[in-house]
Amino acid sequence: MTLDGKVAIVTGSSRGIGKAMALGLAREGASVVVAARSETERDLAPGTIYATVTEIEALGGKALPVPCNVREEESIRAMVERTLDVFGAVDVLINNAGIGTYRPFLESTLREWDLVMDINLRAAYIGCRAVAPVMVEQGGGSIINISSHAADNIFSSTLSADAAEGIAMMGQAYGVSKAAVERFSWGLSAELGRYNIAVNVLRPLRPVLTEGFQAQRPDADYSTWATPEDMVKAAVFLAGQDARGLSGAIVTAEELVQRLGL
Numbered sequence: 486m487t488l489d490g491k492v493a494i495v496t497g498s499s500r501g502i503g504k505a506m507a508l509g510l511a512r513e514g515a516s517v518v519v520a521a522r523s524e525t526e527r528d529l530a531p532g533t534i535y536a537t538v539t540e541i542e543a544l545g546g547k548a549l550p551v552p553c554n555v556r557e558e559e560s561i562r563a564m565v566e567r568t569l570d571v572f573g574a575v576d577v578l579i580n581n582a583g584i585g586t587y588r589p590f591l592e593s594t595l596r597e598w599d600l601v602m603d604i605n606l607r608a609a610y611i612g613c614r615a616v617a618p619v620m621v622e623q624g625g626g627s628i629i630n631i632s633s634h635a636a637d638n639i640f641s642s643t644l645s646a647d648a649a650e651g652i653a654m655m656g657q658a659y660g661v662s663k664a665a666v667e668r669f670s671w672g673l674s675a676e677l678g679r680y681n682i683a684v685n686v687l688r689p690l691r692p693v694l695t696e697g698f699q700a701q702r703p704d705a706d707y708s709t710w711a712t713p714e715d716m717v718k719a720a721v722f723l724a725g726q727d728a729r730g731l732s733g734a735i736v737t738a739e740e741l742v743q744r745l746g747l
Contacts, residue, residue: 488724489514492572494564496555496612497582499523500532501695502631502713506579507537509717510724511546515577518568520553531696555582555608556600565615575616577724579629580609580666586656587641598658605662610669613684617677625681625727629720630670632688632735636663643692643709663688667735674733683732685723689716690739715739718747 493510497503499521507517519534519541526533534550541548549571553564568575584604586597609630620626634642635655643653667686674684691711719738722745726732741747 487514488577488721491515491576491724492518492568492574493577493579493724494518494520494568494575494612494616495579495581496520496553496608498537499534500530500537502689502716503579503581504532504537504540505713505717506581506720507548508541508544509721510577511541511544511548513721513724514546515724516547516549516572517541518549518551518564518572520551520564521582522552522554524552529696555612556603558611561608561611562615565612565619569619574623575619575626576623577627577629578612578616579631579720579724580612581631582608583631585633585635585659587653588656589654590657593656593658601656601658601662605659606665606669609666613673617680617682620677620682621680626683627724627726628670628673628677628682628684629723630666630684630686632666632670632686633659633663634688634690635660636667636688641692671733671735674728678728678732681728683723683726683728683730685726685732686735687716687719687723688735688737690737711739715742718742722747 493515495503495507498507498519507519511517519537521534523533538548538550551564551567554560584601613628639655641653641655670684670686715738719741
């Protein structure tokens with residue numbers, strides 16, 4: 486599959502799965518907007534939007550670094566406007582930026598709940614609301630919202646390095662936010678299908694080994710975790726869809742890769 490001539494926005498693409506997907510889209514010919522807050526390196530979360538762009542350009546691809554705080558509506562809308570100013574289109578939006586927590590409910594706070602909902606759910610809504618009119622005018626597009634098995638599981642799939650500690654429970658806010666993202670995407674696909682816009686959900690089968698996830702679960706047994714490779718392959722496939730192809734689906738990356746031989 487080729488994405489030559491397409492313009493893709495990937496939020497949270499300074500590191501981790503987002504960065505891997507941005508690189509994957511660029512390899513297939515897309516011009517990629519690398520959107521995230523990270524403009525400088527941090528000890529526990531290495532990577533910046535500029536470093537991702539440098540890697541894409543080293544591959545011969547086109548990329549644009551755009552600082553973006555997805556908790557702020559104006560920041561998201563300004564990022565979309567910047568994309569249009571430079572590339573003149575938005576063909577693909579991947580709402581990847583996310584945050585999670587394993588804190589028990591009785592130890593959690595309303596501030597923590599609001600943070601997770603703002604980044605995982607509200608930002609996806611704002612992003613879709615910002616690009617949908619552009620895609621309608623263009624005659625189509627693809628929106629990919631990143632979810633997690635936490636949407637329909639209360640237990641995490643991450644194991645502690647100490648087997649006696651067993652499996653942790655997912656934080657309530659994280660699980661609820663991802664379940665809401667899936668319902669939102671399903672309904673949005675029905676509304677936007679008439680405009681030839683595909684809306685799909687992509688989730689990994691297993692925890693993906695990234696810098697951010699490692700910082701979040703320093704006690705985990707990483708030997709059971711996956712690399713971002715299948716998420717990248719699945720994202721590239723979904724980026725090439727419109728409403729005449731696959732839309733309204735909740736896709737597990739590993740399953741899609743196996744079924745299609747990607």
